[in-house]
Amino acid sequence: xxxxxxxxxxxxxxxxxxxxxxxxxxxxxxxxHPIDSSGFPVADNPDDLYxxxxxxxxxxxxxxxxxxxxxIPYGDGLCLFVRRQGEDDTPLGYDMHIxxxxxxxxxxxxxxxxxxxxxxxxxxxxxxxxSSIEGIRKYDYSGKRLYTTEFDIxxxxxxxxxxxxxxxxxIFGNGGVLAFxxxxxxxxxxxxxxxxxAPVNERSCFEQDGNLYLLASPDDGEGDCVAxxxxxxxxxxKVASVSDLIGGEYVTTYYYGPYIKTDESDYYYTYDAxxxxxxxxxxxxxxxxxxxxxxxxxxxxxTLLDNGLITYYYSxxxxxxxxxxxxxxxxxxxxxxxxxxxxxxxGSTRDVGLMNAAYRYNTSxxxxxxRVMEYESDYQYIDEDDARRVxxxxxxxxxxxxxxxxxxxxxxxYDYWGHTGIVIxxxxxxxxxxxxxxxxxxxxILDTMISRNGAVYQVFSSYSMAGFWGDKAQxxxxxxxxxxxxxxxxxxxxxxxxxxxxxxxxxxxxPLRDMYLKGDMPSEDxxxxxxxxxxxxxxxxxxxxxxxxxxxxxxRRVSLFDTYVGTIGSYHGLCKDMGVTAKYxxxxxxxxxxxxxxxxxxxxxxxxxxxxxxxCEFISYMFSDEVQERIVLNNWxxxxxxxxxxxxxxxxxxxxxxxxxxxxxxxxxxxxxxxxLIPLSDEEREMFVEAVDSMDVIMAFDWGxxxxxxxxxxxxxxxxxxxxxxxxxxxxxxxxxxxxNY
Numbered sequence: 001x002x003x004x005x006x007x008x009x010x011x012x013x014x015x016x017x018x019x020x021x022x023x024x025x026x027x028x029x030x031x032x033h034p035i036d037s038s039g040f041p042v043a044d045n046p047d048d049l050y051x052x053x054x055x056x057x058x059x060x061x062x063x064x065x066x067x068x069x070x071x072i073p074y075g076d077g078l079c080l081f082v083r084r085q086g087e088d089d090t091p092l093g094y095d096m097h098i099x100x101x102x103x104x105x106x107x108x109x110x111x112x113x114x115x116x117x118x119x120x121x122x123x124x125x126x127x128x129x130x131s132s133i134e135g136i137r138k139y140d141y142s143g144k145r146l147y148t149t150e151f152d153i154x155x156x157x158x159x160x161x162x163x164x165x166x167x168x169x170x171i172f173g174n175g176g177v178l179a180f181x182x183x184x185x186x187x188x189x190x191x192x193x194x195x196x197x198a199p200v201n202e203r204s205c206f207e208q209d210g211n212l213y214l215l216a217s218p219d220d221g222e223g224d225c226v227a228x229x230x231x232x233x234x235x236x237x238k239v240a241s242v243s244d245l246i247g248g249e250y251v252t253t254y255y256y257g258p259y260i261k262t263d264e265s266d267y268y269y270t271y272d273a274x275x276x277x278x279x280x281x282x283x284x285x286x287x288x289x290x291x292x293x294x295x296x297x298x299x300x301x302x303t304l305l306d307n308g309l310i311t312y313y314y315s316x317x318x319x320x321x322x323x324x325x326x327x328x329x330x331x332x333x334x335x336x337x338x339x340x341x342x343x344x345x346x347g348s349t350r351d352v353g354l355m356n357a358a359y360r361y362n363t364s365x366x367x368x369x370x371r372v373m374e375y376e377s378d379y380q381y382i383d384e385d386d387a388r389r390v391x392x393x394x395x396x397x398x399x400x401x402x403x404x405x406x407x408x409x410x411x412x413x414y415d416y417w418g419h420t421g422i423v424i425x426x427x428x429x430x431x432x433x434x435x436x437x438x439x440x441x442x443x444x445i446l447d448t449m450i451s452r453n454g455a456v457y458q459v460f461s462s463y464s465m466a467g468f469w470g471d472k473a474q475x476x477x478x479x480x481x482x483x484x485x486x487x488x489x490x491x492x493x494x495x496x497x498x499x500x501x502x503x504x505x506x507x508x509x510x511p512l513r514d515m516y517l518k519g520d521m522p523s524e525d526x527x528x529x530x531x532x533x534x535x536x537x538x539x540x541x542x543x544x545x546x547x548x549x550x551x552x553x554x555x556r557r558v559s560l561f562d563t564y565v566g567t568i569g570s571y572h573g574l575c576k577d578m579g580v581t582a583k584y585x586x587x588x589x590x591x592x593x594x595x596x597x598x599x600x601x602x603x604x605x606x607x608x609x610x611x612x613x614x615x616c617e618f619i620s621y622m623f624s625d626e627v628q629e630r631i632v633l634n635n636w637x638x639x640x641x642x643x644x645x646x647x648x649x650x651x652x653x654x655x656x657x658x659x660x661x662x663x664x665x666x667x668x669x670x671x672x673x674x675x676x677l678i679p680l681s682d683e684e685r686e687m688f689v690e691a692v693d694s695m696d697v698i699m700a701f702d703w704g705x706x707x708x709x710x711x712x713x714x715x716x717x718x719x720x721x722x723x724x725x726x727x728x729x730x731x732x733x734x735x736x737x738x739x740x741n742y
Contacts, residue, residue, distance in 0.1 A: 058321075058324055063084045065082060066315060066320060067315045068083070068298075080324060093113065096108070101326065122169060127139040128169055130151075135151060155176055156174065158174050188234070197217070213227065216236075223241060239273070245277065263374065266374075294316055294634055342402075343370060343373065353631050356626075356630045357370075407603065415458065419457075423606055424609075425457060452517055458602060462631040463695070469584055469585070471581070479588075479592040492559055495559070550574065595691075595694040600636050605619070632647045708737065
């Protein structure tokens with residue numbers, strides 16, 4: 001994002017006066033690190049390399065295992081191995097699908113191995129399969145078996161994987177590594193030893209500069225490491241700690257074969273043995289990857305192949321065929337030369353609507369490139385000091401080249417940011433976008449996106465419903481004051497269990513903004529009464545309790561259950577778990593219930609962006625019928641009322657689902673005994689629609705208020721300060737806070 005020099009707020013001006021200028025390291029300054037590796041090719045500058053993708057045209061078989069598969073490189077393309085199985089899951093063999101780099105299937109070969117646990121390509125001439133039952137088998141790529149031999153499975157304990165190296169191939173497992181030449185003759189072995197170097201996954205062994213290495217988890221408890229493997233001397237020795245390489249012991253790390261990704265980074269990395277450091281291979285936000293069609297049965301299986309391709313294997317269910325997506329280096333499309341639109345936020349790269357919109361937008365025009373990135377852990381906060389630090393950092397970043405054009409997520413108060421000039425009113429721009437039609441958005445949902453001055457500072461693509469659910473027979477309304485709830489049955493408690501601090505937070509924090517803006521700020525007496533209610537009905541910080549199961553609702557031991565509900569499947573499941581028809585009452589508060597949406601795809605456009613038109617045009621793609629439908633298939637409630645109604649009609653009458661909408665059958669309810677599709681009942685549909693129509697506020701986390709509540713409740717429990725005094729202090733602090741921030 002280019003920096004616009006304009007006055008934003010007094011706060012920003014003061015920050016600049018104080019000299020709080022953030023510095024950043026440009027990606028363009030990075031030195032390339034070419035290394036001699038038999039693995040994924042190392043680009044001179046991964047920031048300049050972009051990827052496009054195709055959906056592979058894989059032939060289907062009725063007896064194919066739709067959940068798991070294996071991919072290895074072959075020539076410029078790949079081989080996909082899919083197991084065939086009988087009705088009782090008895091293994092029948094494997095199909096080898098040979099596919100080129102653009103997704104075309106060249107041929108399918110049946111292999112006679114039934115129990116292969118690993119596959120390995122030797123120089124594009126031979127295929128090696130490894131099984132603890134069948135031993136080592138060598139094939140050519142016509143499927144002809146050339147050789148079979150046994151190996152010492154006891155030495156490695158279990159088969160994790162097999163990989164090629166310059167002298168042949170190696171098989172590795174928990175116990176160690178066995179090396180073989182291309183004729184399948186053992187040439188060496190290395191024992192894990194007392195440390196017990198367990199591989200982190202089935203592709204974690206790799207070759208570099210003629211040496212073998214293993215990404216492993218040693219038994220010594222010191223964390224994952226890189227270990228050097230020497231089959232000739234029989235040793236496996238630790239050479240580097242993963243936590244040292246990534247720069248932090250508590251950074252979440254993911255392994256894709258021998259390659260590393262962290263929550264803190266936008267890159268896949270490989271280990272450079274000569275320099276003893278990680279080298280970036282691929283920038284994730286440079287990848288224009290076809291998103292999954294619907295919610296995964298398993299997490300996507302991502303494989304970086306030695307020929308530079310990256311595959312994504314999406315498994316949907318045991319009945320549905322999976323998708324194989326091939327990402328390939330794209331040197332023709334002008335991604336690098338486009339105007340960049342940065343989106344930043346926690347969980348942004350995992351947001352279904354956002355990522356689908358980004359893919360469609362990046363592939364449908366050639367002026368802008370949408371780059372979706374995650375905020376680092378430095379932007380998280382749990383106390384008042386952290387909150388101030390993060391707010392300062394955001395203000396600093398606002399004027400830096402790294403500032404996002406679009407903010408994502410519910411961690412920030414976009415309505416406040418809009419009134420202070422940090423984010424823009426999107427309404428004038430969205431009105432010019434073909435995909436944004438406010439008439440298609442459910443009216444109550446649209447109202448939550450509109451600020452009190454009529455501006456649209458924030459929009460979202462989908463949501464789930466947050467709050468309490470009770471028995472329809474006990475709760476006849478969907479809104480209640482917190483202290484005027486229906487009478488409890490004999491021996492029944494109000495909730496399944498909640499701490500007093502959490503209870504007052506729900507009662508007070510969520511409705512406070514709207515109450516203040518309406519001139520209806522709760523009084524000191526009202527806050528005192530709410531505090532007393534929370535103390536009487538909630539648990540103290542040192543008390544232990546086990547939350548009750550939903551079934552306690554039907555047993556009349558609990559009257560309310562707190563949870564999130566998305567699409568019909570989760571609502572029907574809640575009714576089943578509760579044993580009653582669930583009625584949504586939201587979160588009872590001072591004047592009645594609030595009904596908060598847990599928004600997905602919640603975004604706001606920075607006032608510092610030079611391209612508000614492009615930002616809003618991209619955002620409008622989240623509201624397209626295609627993306628809204630994809631959102632439903634991923635178990636979120638769409639904001640498009642027509643898409644929602646179509647979905648509800650399909651659920652009420654599964655037989656009406658057309659053939660080209662077959663994915664909806666995966667969302668339909670099923671008879672637990674027969675597995676047959678069954679219709680959604682009229683009663684459950686009525687209750688679900690009533691809940692959807694009641695939503696009235698975005699669940700944005702105003703951490704300023706939450707921190708005040710935590711501090712005052714801690715004073716009550718830790719310092720024995722009376723409720724009256726706590727109420728007086730909290731009311732005073734909140735009064736100042738809302739006057740300054742709302």
